[in-house]
Amino acid sequence: MWDNRCKIAVSGVGYSKVSRSADIPLAAHALEAVKGAIADSGLKLEDIDGLATYPELPATGHAEVDGISVVSVNCMMAMMNLPNLTWHIQVGSSNIGGAFQQAANALLAGVCKYAVVWRAMHNPKGTYQNLPGNMATGAGQFTGPYGFGGPGQGHAVAYARWLEKNGQTRDKMATLVLNQRKNTQHNPHAYFYGTELTREDYFASRMVAYPFCLFDCDIPVQGAVAVVLTTADRARDLAPTPAYLAGYGQRLHFETAGRIGSLSNYMEGGSSSAKLTWERSGFSPKDVDVAQIYDGFAASVIYGLESYGFCKEGEALDFIQDGRIELDGELPLNTFGGSLGTGRIHGLWHIIEGALQASGRAGTRQVKDANVSFVGASAPIVTGTTFIFVRDPY
């Protein structure tokens, strides 16, 4: 087990308004979320001495303008003017889960006391995957000329292979998507809060990249979320019940085929990261009371369930049936609605929900007696980052 098991905790969490389009600068969303997380902790701005983010813009072909389309650490420092800042980082790989892990490491190293991690996501005007021009460079030489235009198709090929290899059809995915939309109705911060989705809607929706229909894909939005991390002893003195970090893992997935997601190695990213998390935390999949698994595309959840060890390879679409993943089921899953419900904010919202469930602060969607709370914060086919939060730090 990890020497630092349960020595770090999530305290406050914060959200910005999530809107479909960019009506105000992204920096304002990020600041709203960060200030919200600090206030939720009962801290003051000047208490914050650590900052971490992953500022990537997943939309291609748009300018990266700090404060408008991304919110860098530099931008946040300039806005907050923190008098006691002692540590900051923005990670370039391993996604937002990696930034969160770096903040935990910094707290363990004693180089900061209260760190804020945020993820701000921009929805540019016009086409999201804007692929202008007539040149294909880098790994794109082998994908662009064939109309592999964006990550949707990269994930779709893996999903199609999964379905045919396992003799399954996409119909069963409706259970996941509808359950998540149902959970979304318990999350007032989510983009689709107040918007129901029926089976008929799901099956009538247009195809985007087979086997993905529209509702299998998260909707691009403008918004931000944030968390305050601190050491366990400090967290106990703050207002929220702490969610203790029992363990984490990460594994960058080496994508040899550019944007083409190869199903053959999603297990590697997911299982390597999860293995570290199980070993460090001392838990196994059967101990988990509630799980959040990244769902930018719905199929990422099935890769997650399988590679993290919740079910066998090829069985995930059967595993999610018959109420098992509902709020009162055996493994409540994406209880906040997932990215399919909140809009595309990437994995930090999964981490937030994992922490809220562990600390008993998830409101009307709270899973009863949740102690061991698992999070897979990114698609294992790209990069695995996994976490376990617990209410009981023993």
Next chain:
Amino acid sequence: MSDWTKVTRPIPVPDEYTKPFWAAAKRRSLEMQRCQTCGHFQHPPYATCTQCIGVDLKFEPVRGQGKIYAYTIMYHTGDKRFAAAVPYASIVVELDDAPGAFMAGNLLGADYTEAKLGRRVEVVFEDLTDDITLPQFKLAGE
């Protein structure tokens, strides 16, 4: 069947890693990067062998027969350059001679509904410019 005549495919820009691949394609030949130490084929070309960390890599001719490893049918018209062809099949092919090295392509000369795992395909070459010829795929034996 997808109408490719109105599609403007982006033109590959060969770099230091990929020049031999495109030079071979121009000669209507498929050459894939192979580790001379362990025999592993890999695609796209890379600086080192991703299997054995070998650095002695060469391009070797391979036959253009293989099978569909995975595919997607594109309906979304976000990429305007390809809007005229939707729905179209983008496929991932595993060549018989280069297992583990996946090539992307479109399924030409067939309905997109013909894209299925395991279907036999063979390479065809599509001239994009005077300098660049694109390997593509059609169903085998047709």
